[in-house]
Amino acid sequence: xxxxxxxxxxxxxxxxxxxxxxxxxxxxxxxxxxxxxxxxxxxxxxxxxxxxxxxxxxxxxxxxxxxxxxxxxxxxxxxxxxxxxxxxxxxxxxxxxxxxxxxxxxxxxxxxxxxxxxxxxxxxxxxxxxxxxx
Amino acid sequence: xxxxxxxxxxxxxxxxxxxxxxxxxxxxxxxxxxxxxxxxxxxxxxxxxxxxxxxxxxxxxxxxxxxxxxxxxxxxxxxxxxxxxxxxxxxxxxxxxxxxxxx
Numbered sequence: 576x577x578x579x580x581x582x583x584x585x586x587x588x589x590x591x592x593x594x595x596x597x598x599x600x601x602x603x604x605x606x607x608x609x610x611x612x613x614x615x616x617x618x619x620x621x622x623x624x625x626x627x628x629x630x631x632x633x634x635x636x637x638x639x640x641x642x643x644x645x646x647x648x649x650x651x652x653x654x655x656x657x658x659x660x661x662x663x664x665x666x667x668x669x670x671x672x673x674x675x676x677x678x679x680x681x682x683x684x685x686x687x688x689x690x691x692x693x694x695x696x697x698x699x700x701x702x703x704x705x706x707x708x709x
Numbered sequence: 710x711x712x713x714x715x716x717x718x719x720x721x722x723x724x725x726x727x728x729x730x731x732x733x734x735x736x737x738x739x740x741x742x743x744x745x746x747x748x749x750x751x752x753x754x755x756x757x758x759x760x761x762x763x764x765x766x767x768x769x770x771x772x773x774x775x776x777x778x779x780x781x782x783x784x785x786x787x788x789x790x791x792x793x794x795x796x797x798x799x800x801x802x803x804x805x806x807x808x809x810x811x812x
Binding site (some may be wrong): 603675699 | 755802
């Protein structure tokens with residue numbers, strides 16, 4: 576491993592983002608269940624469930640499709656991402672959850688929360704298990 | 710005067726060394742999972758299922774790498790690997806192994 580190359584490229588990324596007002600980067604989100612089937616989900620950033628619903632931050636709703644989001648890191652080096660499972664009928668969410676509990680209770684699957692950093696891999700991939708007893 | 714046989718072979722040897730250097734941008738570690746039938750994903754990409762296999766952990770484009778494993782009868786597993794962690798695993802001869810818990 577060329578550590579100099581790694582350090583240089585990561586430093587360049589940080590410098591470029593530092594030159595702008597707010598560091599930001601595109602990430603691709605996707606989710607499956609434990610049987611490796613696409614799982615419809617709502618992607619929530621920093622617990623902002625209202626914005627997530629308004630901006631249609633869904634994956635795998637109409638088809639097996641991921642979601643690309645440009646995430647800003649204004650104050651913290653990390654952004655908290657919640658992958659909240661939802662139920663879908665006729666290519667539309669039957670109900671958009673407003674909390675992790677609501678997502679779990681209504682979908683029958685367990686949500687996952689992950690801290691994402693600016694220099695993390697581009698793809699943010701979730702594997703959601705079924706809720707106990709489902 | 711250099712040996713003519715050496716002069717003939719030098720470009721081949723130099724090319725081989727160059728290609729080896731270009732392909733070594735990462736740390737190879739054996740990745741295994743228990744149960745062996747579980748599927749393994751690295752940075753969200755499926756790398757296989759079944760027996761242990763070597764994987765190149767390349768930190769040139771990210772500061773940490775995540776490994777996931779899933780099986781229909783088990784809880785999925787997730788683990789982050791930083792450069793320091795992989796280097797420590799190489800030093801101690803530790804493999805990347807994910808063990809899934811029954812549901």
